Amino acid sequence: xxxxxxxxxxxxxxxxxxxxxxxxxxxxxxxxxxxxxxxxxxxxxxxxxxxxxxxxxxxxxxxxxxxxxxxxxxxxxxxxxxxxxxxxxxxxxxxxxxxxxxxxxxxxxxxxxxxxxxxxxxxxxxxxxxxxxxxxxxxxxxxxxxxxxxxxxxxxxxxxxxxxxxxxxxxxxxxxxxxxxxxxxxxxxxxxxxxxxxxxxxxxxxxxxxxxxxxxxxxxxxxxxxxxxxxxxxxxxxxxxxxxxxxxxxxxxxxxxxxxxxxxxxxxxxxxxxxxxxxxxxxxxxx
Amino acid sequence: xxxxxxxxxxxxxxxxxxxxxxxxxxxxxxxxxxxxxxxxxxxxxxxxxxxxxxxxxxxxxxxxxxxxxxxxxxxxxxxxxxxxxxxxxxxxxxxxxxxxxxxxxxxxxxxxxxxxxxxxxxxxxxxxxxxxxxxxxxxxxxxxxxxxxxxxxxxxxxxxxxxxxxxxxxxxxxxxxxxxxxxxxxxxxxxxxxxxxxxxxxxxxxxxxxxxxxxxxxxxxxxxxxxxxxxxxxxxxxxxxxxxxxxxxxxxxxxxxxxxxxxxxxxxxxxxxxxxxxxxxxxxxxxxxxxxxxxxxxxxxxxxxxxxxxxxxx
Numbered sequence: 001x002x003x004x005x006x007x008x009x010x011x012x013x014x015x016x017x018x019x020x021x022x023x024x025x026x027x028x029x030x031x032x033x034x035x036x037x038x039x040x041x042x043x044x045x046x047x048x049x050x051x052x053x054x055x056x057x058x059x060x061x062x063x064x065x066x067x068x069x070x071x072x073x074x075x076x077x078x079x080x081x082x083x084x085x086x087x088x089x090x091x092x093x094x095x096x097x098x099x100x101x102x103x104x105x106x107x108x109x110x111x112x113x114x115x116x117x118x119x120x121x122x123x124x125x126x127x128x129x130x131x132x133x134x135x136x137x138x139x140x141x142x143x144x145x146x147x148x149x150x151x152x153x154x155x156x157x158x159x160x161x162x163x164x165x166x167x168x169x170x171x172x173x174x175x176x177x178x179x180x181x182x183x184x185x186x187x188x189x190x191x192x193x194x195x196x197x198x199x200x201x202x203x204x205x206x207x208x209x210x211x212x213x214x215x216x217x218x219x220x221x222x223x224x225x226x227x228x229x230x231x232x233x234x235x236x237x238x239x240x241x242x243x244x245x246x247x248x249x250x251x252x253x254x255x256x257x258x259x260x261x262x263x264x265x266x267x268x269x270x271x272x273x274x275x276x277x278x279x280x281x282x283x284x285x286x287x
Numbered sequence: 288x289x290x291x292x293x294x295x296x297x298x299x300x301x302x303x304x305x306x307x308x309x310x311x312x313x314x315x316x317x318x319x320x321x322x323x324x325x326x327x328x329x330x331x332x333x334x335x336x337x338x339x340x341x342x343x344x345x346x347x348x349x350x351x352x353x354x355x356x357x358x359x360x361x362x363x364x365x366x367x368x369x370x371x372x373x374x375x376x377x378x379x380x381x382x383x384x385x386x387x388x389x390x391x392x393x394x395x396x397x398x399x400x401x402x403x404x405x406x407x408x409x410x411x412x413x414x415x416x417x418x419x420x421x422x423x424x425x426x427x428x429x430x431x432x433x434x435x436x437x438x439x440x441x442x443x444x445x446x447x448x449x450x451x452x453x454x455x456x457x458x459x460x461x462x463x464x465x466x467x468x469x470x471x472x473x474x475x476x477x478x479x480x481x482x483x484x485x486x487x488x489x490x491x492x493x494x495x496x497x498x499x500x501x502x503x504x505x506x507x508x509x510x511x512x513x514x515x516x517x518x519x520x521x522x523x524x525x526x527x528x529x530x531x532x533x534x535x536x537x538x539x540x541x542x543x544x545x546x547x548x549x550x551x552x553x554x555x556x557x558x559x560x561x562x563x564x565x566x567x568x569x570x571x572x573x574x575x576x577x578x579x580x581x582x583x584x585x586x587x588x589x590x591x592x593x594x595x596x597x598x599x600x601x
Binding site: 086087092096102105112223268 | 395
């Protein structure tokens with residue numbers, strides 16, 4: 001009983017990191033119909049940036065989160081404005097291919113600069129846990145879940161009530177009407193991508209704090225974000241939270257029941273089953 | 288007369304390709320075998336991704352499954368290799384046909400990601416299956432010479448191009464093009480789109496498996512991470528896109544150009560060649576969106592994008 005409670009806690013906490021990652025992925029998808037295959041590499045890059053900041057500035061990764069967010073916000077804006085915007089209105093496949101190419105370039109640049117070896121971020125609290133009710137709550141993962149909840153609320157408030165947030169929502173409902181209302185679509189898109197790059201980077205820092213990572217860690221992160229988004233529904237503020245918790249718990253329980261080598265079978269099998277049963281996504285409509 | 292010129296050109300290229308082993312050295316034959324393999328794979332991808340307009344991101348599953356099945360049947364069950372190869376190709380074809388039925392109901396992104404997941408799931412299942420080596424590599428007997436494998440791969444590449452040519456000039460090919468242009472309209476005029484799409488997917492799988500079974504014997508050592516390497520799928524689709532999706536010569540042209548580029552970059556370093564590939568993909572998308580040969584017919588290479596599928600909800 002106690003073992004299962006701990007497994008459940010591990011799964012829920014794992015959901016925090018998955019959820020932050022999906023928050024970014026789902027925003028791009030929901031607003032621009034863009035699947036960013038370089039998403040995972042963005043996150044790994046953010047983890048390396050956290051390592052560099054820790055080494056050279058001595059700044060703790062958690063305190064560096066605002067700085068990393070801003071760096072990736074700016075970088076995301078430029079990438080969308082100068083690169084992705086050029087193909088975003090052609091067919092879907094082109095944007096997939098473009099982000100695939102970006103992923104390749106980023107992953108190989110990371111190998112060039114940081115080698116292909118696994119790294120981890122060494123902080124005093126990286127492997128410690130809080131003890132509540134006789135259960136272990138790893139500090140980083142617990143904070144990640146809290147961050148996810150706070151970020152979900154902030155994102156919802158931003159999209160619901162702020163002017164740029166409304167512009168993003170209007171654009172997601174239809175590009176042409178939004179344009180006719182006087183919105184500058186390229187900038188709205190760039191802002192959306194900037195925001196989600198920043199969010200992805202925050203998720204990357206948490207990932208780096210709780211896992212060893214290498215330049216090749218990006219692929220699984222992208223697929224994880226995809227599965228969570230499908231589970232929770234793209235373009236919703238609360239979907240990533242729900243999807244993250246579901247996948248986190250399923251993976252945790254699955255790896256205890258079937259063994260750790262089956263985690264991939266579960267994740268991908270689940271993805272295939274959901275897609276086949278709900279061809280337009282769990283919350284999607286015919287289209 | 289354009290057709291006659293094309294035929295002469297194809298015959299000329301084939302003649303040059305046939306002459307490579309006797310006239311050059313083993314290194315070039317090796318590179319040529321790889322190019323022929325990718326021409327075959329890209330040609331197979333082109334059937335589903337280029338002609339039918341369903342960009343698969345998981346075609347490596349067929350290559351990997353073909354190689355692992357043939358290896359296991361010959362090493363573990365002691366079948367003669369030709370029989371193991373035939374069974375592996377047939378098995379993979381059926382696998383593709385059956386999976387195509389549910390997967391090809393998916394549209395746009397969903398299809399692409401589902402096929403990506405399919406490749407990963409297949410790898411995970413193969414890794415956990417005892418008969419297929421349970422994730423360990425397999426050693427096959429060393430047979431043949433570089434030239435034998437070169438001609439075998441070349442034969443599959445030619446077959447792949449021939450199938451594409453025959454498809455494009457057949458009613459079935461028109462069916463696929465109709466699906467690509469407007470699937471709902473195709474359905475409305477009575478085309479059995481499910482059957483047409485699934486058989487194109489299966490054909491694509493058969494070509495992938497054929498390349499896989501030859502690859503297994505050629506390398507004489509295979510393990511799941513190598514034969515299910517996702518970048519093999521990337522290469523297939525980049526080559527096809529670069530040369531021209533939906534054309535007969537596009538995948539071949541793409542395979543040869545990328546093959547030469549990769550060799551040049553390899554001179555610098557392994558890492559550099561991957562970097563060049565990535566930059567090449569971005570360049571193709573930005574500057575050559577229709578490929579060097581362009582699409583055969585006017586129209587678009589995928590689903591229409593209007594507004595997004597998901598309005599942002601609170």
